[in-house]
Amino acid sequence: MRLNKTGEFGLIEIFKKMSRLDRSVIVGPSDDCAVLRFNAKEYLLYTCDMIIEGVDFVSKDKPELIGRKALAVSLSDIAACGGTARYAVVSMGLPKKFIGKAQRIAKGLFDLAKSYKVNVVGGDLSRSSRLTIDVSMLGVVKKNKLVLRSGARPGDIIFVTGKLGRSILGKHLTFTPRLKESRFLVNNFKINSMIDISDGLTQDLNHILKASRVGAVIYEALIPKSRVARSLNDALYGGEEFELLFTLSRKDAKRLAFKKKQIFKPIGEIVSKDYGFKLIDKNNKEVSIKPDGWRHF
Amino acid sequence: MRLNKTGEFGLIEIFKKMSRLDRSVIVGPSDDCAVLRFNAKEYLLYTCDMIIEGVDFVSKDKPELIGRKALAVSLSDIAACGGTARYAVVSMGLPKKFIGKAQRIAKGLFDLAKSYKVNVVGGDLSRSSRLTIDVSMLGVVKKNKLVLRSGARPGDIIFVTGKLGRSILGKHLTFTPRLKESRFLVNNFKINSMIDISDGLTQDLNHILKASRVGAVIYEALIPKSRVARSLNDALYGGEEFELLFTLSRKDAKRLAFKKKQIFKPIGEIVSKDYGFKLIDKNNKEVSIKPDGWRHF
Numbered sequence: 001m002r003l004n005k006t007g008e009f010g011l012i013e014i015f016k017k018m019s020r021l022d023r024s025v026i027v028g029p030s031d032d033c034a035v036l037r038f039n040a041k042e043y044l045l046y047t048c049d050m051i052i053e054g055v056d057f058v059s060k061d062k063p064e065l066i067g068r069k070a071l072a073v074s075l076s077d078i079a080a081c082g083g084t085a086r087y088a089v090v091s092m093g094l095p096k097k098f099i100g101k102a103q104r105i106a107k108g109l110f111d112l113a114k115s116y117k118v119n120v121v122g123g124d125l126s127r128s129s130r131l132t133i134d135v136s137m138l139g140v141v142k143k144n145k146l147v148l149r150s151g152a153r154p155g156d157i158i159f160v161t162g163k164l165g166r167s168i169l170g171k172h173l174t175f176t177p178r179l180k181e182s183r184f185l186v187n188n189f190k191i192n193s194m195i196d197i198s199d200g201l202t203q204d205l206n207h208i209l210k211a212s213r214v215g216a217v218i219y220e221a222l223i224p225k226s227r228v229a230r231s232l233n234d235a236l237y238g239g240e241e242f243e244l245l246f247t248l249s250r251k252d253a254k255r256l257a258f259k260k261k262q263i264f265k266p267i268g269e270i271v272s273k274d275y276g277f278k279l280i281d282k283n284n285k286e287v288s289i290k291p292d293g294w295r296h297f
Numbered sequence: 298m299r300l301n302k303t304g305e306f307g308l309i310e311i312f313k314k315m316s317r318l319d320r321s322v323i324v325g326p327s328d329d330c331a332v333l334r335f336n337a338k339e340y341l342l343y344t345c346d347m348i349i350e351g352v353d354f355v356s357k358d359k360p361e362l363i364g365r366k367a368l369a370v371s372l373s374d375i376a377a378c379g380g381t382a383r384y385a386v387v388s389m390g391l392p393k394k395f396i397g398k399a400q401r402i403a404k405g406l407f408d409l410a411k412s413y414k415v416n417v418v419g420g421d422l423s424r425s426s427r428l429t430i431d432v433s434m435l436g437v438v439k440k441n442k443l444v445l446r447s448g449a450r451p452g453d454i455i456f457v458t459g460k461l462g463r464s465i466l467g468k469h470l471t472f473t474p475r476l477k478e479s480r481f482l483v484n485n486f487k488i489n490s491m492i493d494i495s496d497g498l499t500q501d502l503n504h505i506l507k508a509s510r511v512g513a514v515i516y517e518a519l520i521p522k523s524r525v526a527r528s529l530n531d532a533l534y535g536g537e538e539f540e541l542l543f544t545l546s547r548k549d550a551k552r553l554a555f556k557k558k559q560i561f562k563p564i565g566e567i568v569s570k571d572y573g574f575k576l577i578d579k580n581n582k583e584v585s586i587k588p589d590g591w592r593h594f
Contacts, residue, residue: 014400015387018407019417025384034418036384036435039336048433049421050388056423087322087333090312091347091431103311110315120316121331124346126353130426134388136345136433138333 030211031148032080032196033139043146045139047077053095053130056240057173063101065173067108070133073198075116075177076242080196081148082186083141085118085179090135093128105133116179145186147246152193152212156270157253161263162243164201164236165229172240181244181263189256194246200237204245206277206291215275218268218289220282236279327508328445329377329493330436340443342436344374350392350428353537354470360398362470363428364405370495371434372413372474373539377493378445379483380438382415382476387432390425402430413476442483444543449490449509453567454550458560459540461498461533462526469537478541478560486553491543497534501542503574503588512572515565515586517579533576 015029026043027035033045051073053059057066071088078085090109094102113120118137161181178196185191193212195204201223209216225235247270248256256264279287312326323340324332330342348370350356354363368385375382387406391399410417415434458478475493482488490509492501498520506513522532544567545553553561576584 014403015417015420018403020411021416021418022414025416025418029417029419034384034386036418046384046386046418046435048386048388048419048431050390050423050429050431052390052423052425052429054426087331087343089331089343089345089433091345091433093347093349093429106311106315114317117319119318119322120312120326121318121322121333122326122344123312124431126347126349128349128427128429129351132347132349132390132425132429134345134347134421134431134433136386136388136431138343138435 027148032077033083035081035146038140042140042142045078045081045083045141046136047074048134048136049073049077050132050134052132059097059131061173063104064108064111066131067105067133068112069173070135071109071112071118072175072177073242074135074137075118075179076196076198078137078139079177079179079182080194080244081139081141082145082182082191082194083139084183085116085137085139087119087121087138088113088135089122090120090133091124093126093130093132095128095131098131116177147186147191147194149193149195149208149211152208152214152247152270154214154270154272155250156192156247157250157266158205158216158218158245158247158268158270159253159256159264159266160197160201160224160243160245163224163226164197164241164243165231165234165238166226167238167240168234169228172242175242177242178244185246189248189252192247192249194244197241197243197245198239200239201241201245202236202289203291208245208247209277213273215271215273215277216268217271217275217278217280219280222265222267224265224267324445329374330380332378332443335437339437339439342375342378342380342438343433344371345431345433346370346374347429347431356394356428358470360401361405364402364430365409366470367430367432368406368409368415369472369474370539371432372415372476373493373495375434375436376474376476376479377491377541378436378438379442379479379488379491380436381480382413382434382436384416384418384435385410385432386419387417387430388421390423390427390429392425392428395428413474444483444488444491446490446492446505446508449505449511449544449567451511451567451569452547453489453544454547454563455502455513455515455542455544455565455567456550456553456561456563457494457498457521457540457542460521460523461494461538461540462528462531462535463523464535464537465531466525469539472539474539475541482543486545486549489544489546491541494538494540494542495536497536498538498542499533499586500588505542505544506574510570512568512570512574513565514568514572514575514577516577519562519564521562521564
């Protein structure tokens with residue numbers, strides 16, 4: 001599955017080029033969510049994610065977990081922007097072989113929606129050869145709490161939530177969208193940039209670097225690799241972790257460290273763009289990183 | 298393709314049963330759009346529609362028309378509620394064989410978005426075995442202009458826009474979403490109920506009858522059958538016409554007739570629920586209607 005010009009990033013380029021956006025659009029198709037004018041204190045967040053049988057799950061996965069994942073990936077996008085999830089609509093392409101499982105798929109989705117207080121307000125059902133679920137979600141974020149990919153500054157410390165490298169072992173179906181952690185962060189610190197790890201740690205950090213026009217150095221010894229991860233590569237490059245990757249000033253990073261929340265781990269530092277994107281390995285050797293990760297094509 | 302309990306209407310039942318909606322949801326999954334609290338004067342409209350290769354179009358259809366249709370079906374939902382379309386996000390499942398056509402699909406979609414001033418603010422791209430496009434759309438509607446399926450009253454005259462029976466001949470790819478007509482109607486008349494014809498005239502009228510707890514009588518001689526339609530059945534039962542079907546008081550209906558807008562045609566009358574749903578055929582014979590139409594399964 002090699003990326004090409006019509007891969008996801010290619011399509012986003014087409015979208016950016018073709019889309020005519022009026023002044024009510026604060027952020028268009030370039031971040032985890034679009035950001036729209038809403039009211040005096042808040043912005044509206046708007047996102048969509050499609051999951052497809054054979055790509056994002058397989059037909060023998062538990063139906064409840066498939067439905068759960070369909071909603072969870074959008075929740076993760078709302079978390080990445082510092083927001084609160086509010087509404088969702090769900091389109092489903094349902095093959096004959098899944099008809100008997102439709103209720104269980106719906107239950108997985110609605111149970112998660114309930115626990116995050118998301119109103120599922122509409123849906124569309126079609127026949128399909130492979131099970132396909134697309135969730136579009138609306139959230140809200142206080143204007144002064146909005147976090148984008150583009151705010152990282154040299155000197156920022158880079159943090160990640162949770163432990164990496166388990167996605168391929170099943171965590172992609174069971175992960176907890178980091179809305180609670182996101183709320184804690186934006187309510188207590190000035191988070192300069194944030195993204196959720198969907199394409200892989202290095203690739204998603206690279207999205208921040210590009211959007212913020214900065215470089216980064218990360219330390220192999222600091223990467224919070226899961227005990228059960230097969231290799232460091234799974235932690236560095238594995239997609240669909242749905243952990244938060246964020247940056248904040250050194251001063252705020254110290255305050256965060258004092259909170260002793262085990263879930264937040266520093267992994268490196270934002271530096272100037274000229275420095276590029278480097279990994280310091282366990283032998284203290286500097287390695288240039290080719291941002292890699294999940295290839296949609 | 299027979300409807301069964303897990304067909305679209307079955308899923309909507311599951312949604313209605315499972316969904317927990319807070320008080321900011323004015324209308325949940327029961328109309329063309331969900332209706333959400335927004336600001337002092339307006340509601341937010343929220344809808345989604347998925348189109349799939351082999352069901353809603355075939356692979357040899359013009360790529361521009363496929364992209365156009367993906368957006369047009371959601372525009373039609375916004376029109377059915379009396380609103381103005383504002384924002385959309387687009388998820389696409391793209392098979393290898395369509396990669397070379399992605400730009401043309403996007404062009405069809407964006408050209409239509411531009412002409413209706415819709416901001417396409419986000420997207421998601423995946424691999425897929427069949428081309429699948431899901432568009433979620435946000436619109437706004439003035440609170441006093443919102444039209445639902447549930448407002449039809451005995452004595453209302455039933456109208457339809459345009460001519461029916463051409464969908465299967467290709468109109469499903471080229472139809473004009475009736476936003477202009479919808480705006481004209483809600484700005485000049487009290488429209489009691491409205492729906493877009495996606496499942497077929499009789500089936501969609503039946504949605505209005507059920508939601509409004511009323512009956513109807515329609516006249517075969519009045520059905521605006523296209524000159525090229527193959528049969529009356531195509532006009533009565535054919536899905537994906539995307540014309541507006543609406544009801545308004547006899548008094549307003551007379552005013553509408555005076556406007557001499559050829560596009561609005563009366564086809565019958567709303568009556569009491571006890572009367573049921575009847576067609577008066579060309580021999581003046583009363584026929585009970587089995588609401589039929591597009592079956593998703």
